[in-house]
Amino acid sequence: GAGVSQSPSNKVTEKGKDVELRCDPISGHTALYWYRQSLGQGLEFLIYFQGNSAPDKSGLPSDRFSAERTGGSVSTLTIQRTQQEDSAVYLCASSLESSGRPGAKLFFGSGTQLSVL
C-alpha cells in the first residue's frame, strides 16, 4: 500500500482480555517499530524488527506484551490480560534503510487507540 496501515483504528476491550494489533508496513521496508503513546505523552519505544535479525524487545513493559513479524512484512502486537494502564495509542512505523545507515526515515501509521475498561 501507499503507507503504513494499522488495524483496528480503535479497540475497546475489558480488563483481562487479550488483544491483537496489526501493522502492515510499506512494501519493501525492512525495519519495523512499535511505539506506545499515552495521552499527552511522548512516544515510548516498545520493539524493533530488522530483516531476519532477532528483534530488539528491550522496550516491552512486561511479559504480557509480545510481538511477531511474519515473513518480514506484517507484524502483530499482542497484549495478554490487558490492564487499564495499557490504554494508549499504539503506533507502528517502518523504514526502508537497513540497520545502522544514517538518514533512516520512519514512516508511521495512524495508530490503534486501545481503551481498556
Add this chain to the structure above:
Amino acid sequence: DAKTTQPTSMDCAEGRAANLPCNHSTISGNEYVYWYRQIHSQGPQYIIHGLKNNETNEMASLIITEDRKSSTLILPHATLRDTAVYYCIVRDYNFNKFYFGSGTKLNVKP
C-alpha cells in the same frame, strides 16, 4: 532515554519564523539529530535530519551548533497547519531506536 531537552510549548504568529530549540549536550560523534512532528491524532512525520552541517529542505532548516550540543529547527513562515508537537531526537548510527521524548507543542496563532 531521550537524550534531548526541549521546551514544553512555544507560540508563534502566523507568517513569522518559528525557531524551535533543542539541547543534546551528551551527543556523541556518531549520533544524528532528527526532527519529527506530530499533528493531533496522526502518526509522527519526518521533517529533517543532520549530523554537523546545517541542512535545509522544503519543510524546514536545521541549524546545529559547532559543538553539536544544541540545534534549532526553523520553520521560515509558520502557518496554522504547522501547529503540532515537534520532537528532537538523537540517533546513534549503529543503533536503530528512535527515542522521542516529550517534544515541544508549537502553537501557531493568527
